[in-house]
Amino acid sequence: MAPTTLQHRRTHNLLLISKLLSQRENVSPFTLIVDNLEQSGKPVLREYIRRATVAKTEVIFVSFETLKKPKDVGVFVKAWESGVQQAQKEVGALIAKATQAQQRKLLIIDNLNTLASDPATAANLPALLSSFLSPTVSLVAVYHADIPISPSISSASPYTPQPLTVLKYLATTILTTHALNHILAAKAARERSVAEPVFGLAEEAEGVLLGLGGNSTSGLVLEMEYRRKSGRGVREWYFLPHPALQKAEAVGVRNRFSETVMLLEDHVLYRRPSEEKEQAGDDMDVTFDLGLTDRQRQAREGVVLPYFDAQKGGGEGGRILYDMGEEDDFDEEEDEI
Structure with missing residues (x-):
C-alpha cells in the first residue's frame, strides 16, 4: 500500500472510531458490543458514558444485570426489577419526549441476552429494538457471546437464525472485545508459524472458565465493523485504554477529554521493531545514499x-x-x- 493511501486510511479510521464512540452526527443508530468472559464490554460502556457527559448528552441506562446506577447516568431503568414490558413502556415514554424536544439521547442496554432468551421477546426482538430508535436517540447494547442460548429458543425452528446472527444483521456497527494479552500471544504464535493459543472456554478443559491474562487493567482491543449507508463495510482493530487511566485536560473554554484511542498496529507491544525499520525506509542497510538533494x-x-x-x-x-x-x-x- 502506498504511503499516501496508508496515511489516509489511518486518519480516516481514527476519525471514524472517534465519531462512533462520541455518537456525533448520529453516525451509528445501533451499535452492538459483543463481549465474553475473557474481555468484558463494560469499559466500552464507560467510555460511551464519559464521552456523552462531555457532549452534554443525557444517558438512559436500561439495566438487566447492573444493580447500582453508574456514574454520570441521567436515567437508570431497573429492568431486572420492573420487568421487560414495564421497562419498554418507560423507555418508550422517554424516547417520545426526547423526539418531540429534539434532544440528543444515548440509550444503553447492558445485556441483550435476557431479551434474546425470553420466549415472549425473542421472536419480536428486531421490532422491540427498532421501537427504541429515533433520529435523536442512539442505541448501544451489549451481548455476551459466552452465555448459552435457552433450549426452548434454539430448538423452536431449525430455520430460525440464532439471536446473535439477527443482532449482527440489525446493527450498523459491531464492536467485538478482545483481551490485549491474548491478541499479543496469538500474534507471537503466527510469527513463529505455530498454532495460535486458545483461552477460557475455547480450551475445552474441564473446570476452566476464564483464561489467564483476560480483562487487563491497561486496556482492551476492539475489533470494529462499521457498515455505511451504501452497504460498504469498514473493518479495523483499535486499542482502547482503560477509562480510569485517561485524564481530562482543559481545551479552550469547555473541559474536554483528549483522544486516546489508537490503532492496534500503533501499540508499542503489538508493533515489532523490525516493522519500524521497514517503515523508516528500505535503503537503511546500504552504504550509500540513494536520495537526491x-x-x-x-x-x-x-x-x-x-x-x-x-x-x-x-x-x-x-x-x-x-x-x-x-x-x-x-x-x-x-x-x-
Missing part, C-alpha cells in the same frame, strides 16, 4: 536527452532525428543515385 534534482531536470524530439507526436512510429554538421561529407547528387 534539491540542487541535484534541479540539475537532473535541466539535462536535455539526445533525440528527445523523437518522443513527441505519439502514433507516428519510431524515428531518429539527426542534424548534419560541417564535418559531414554529404552530396545530394550521390544520395539521389
Whole structure:
C-alpha cells in the first residue's frame, strides 16, 4: 500500500472510531458490543458514558444485570426489577419526549441476552429494538457471546437464525472485545508459524472458565465493523485504554477529554521493531545514499536527452532525428543515385 493511501486510511479510521464512540452526527443508530468472559464490554460502556457527559448528552441506562446506577447516568431503568414490558413502556415514554424536544439521547442496554432468551421477546426482538430508535436517540447494547442460548429458543425452528446472527444483521456497527494479552500471544504464535493459543472456554478443559491474562487493567482491543449507508463495510482493530487511566485536560473554554484511542498496529507491544525499520525506509542497510538533494534534482531536470524530439507526436512510429554538421561529407547528387 502506498504511503499516501496508508496515511489516509489511518486518519480516516481514527476519525471514524472517534465519531462512533462520541455518537456525533448520529453516525451509528445501533451499535452492538459483543463481549465474553475473557474481555468484558463494560469499559466500552464507560467510555460511551464519559464521552456523552462531555457532549452534554443525557444517558438512559436500561439495566438487566447492573444493580447500582453508574456514574454520570441521567436515567437508570431497573429492568431486572420492573420487568421487560414495564421497562419498554418507560423507555418508550422517554424516547417520545426526547423526539418531540429534539434532544440528543444515548440509550444503553447492558445485556441483550435476557431479551434474546425470553420466549415472549425473542421472536419480536428486531421490532422491540427498532421501537427504541429515533433520529435523536442512539442505541448501544451489549451481548455476551459466552452465555448459552435457552433450549426452548434454539430448538423452536431449525430455520430460525440464532439471536446473535439477527443482532449482527440489525446493527450498523459491531464492536467485538478482545483481551490485549491474548491478541499479543496469538500474534507471537503466527510469527513463529505455530498454532495460535486458545483461552477460557475455547480450551475445552474441564473446570476452566476464564483464561489467564483476560480483562487487563491497561486496556482492551476492539475489533470494529462499521457498515455505511451504501452497504460498504469498514473493518479495523483499535486499542482502547482503560477509562480510569485517561485524564481530562482543559481545551479552550469547555473541559474536554483528549483522544486516546489508537490503532492496534500503533501499540508499542503489538508493533515489532523490525516493522519500524521497514517503515523508516528500505535503503537503511546500504552504504550509500540513494536520495537526491534539491540542487541535484534541479540539475537532473535541466539535462536535455539526445533525440528527445523523437518522443513527441505519439502514433507516428519510431524515428531518429539527426542534424548534419560541417564535418559531414554529404552530396545530394550521390544520395539521389
